[in-house]
Amino acid sequence: MSKKTKKGIPGQPRYYETVVVIDSLIGDDAIKTIVEKIKDIITQKNAKIVKAEEWGKKKLAYPIKKKTYGYYVSVEFEGQNDVNQALIEYYRITESILRYIVTLVDSRLQKERLREKASAREIPVEEAAQLNV
């Protein structure tokens, strides 16, 4: 019996978000390969990429490994638990990834973002949901 819990319906794909801080000194090509590799891992595990953003080069609030700048990338995806295990494994191996985070984005955040989108375009929330799909 499937029971709806706080974190969603069991067995159903979940909505995750991952943010990675890459060392900006390794060059544009190397950064690109890392980003593509992350997307590859997600798609290989039959997960669906919903949104991929590159925030670009940013100054870090504090130096990490004696580096003051980092390249921020965020990917939102829908999939099962095995995806983020594979992701974290890859993040650990790669030295040029300074920091990473994989978080479960619950339905509340999705609603919040829909509401923001709806208010920006001045349309009702239901229409914004259709736009997202």
Add this chain to the structure above:
Amino acid sequence: MAPRNEKRRHKEPRNTMGKQRTCAFCDEKALYIDYRDTKRLCKFTSEQGRIMTRRTSGVCAVHQRQLVQAIKQARHLALMPFVSDMTR
């Protein structure tokens, strides 16, 4: 002339708090506090980068729990400082 006690009874209750404080997140009916919104989160930290208490910020218990988690996640990603210098 009315006795002292009677005068006091008719007085309206004094507001000892000065100003009624309300939770900033409750006011806008926030469902989720985003860790990427550092401009917003910075308002709930001190000059040194420490998280403000509920007593000072007036945030409700539910949102304070979410806020603390968001600030800690932002710190981990180096979006916000753990400690910032006073002399900047």
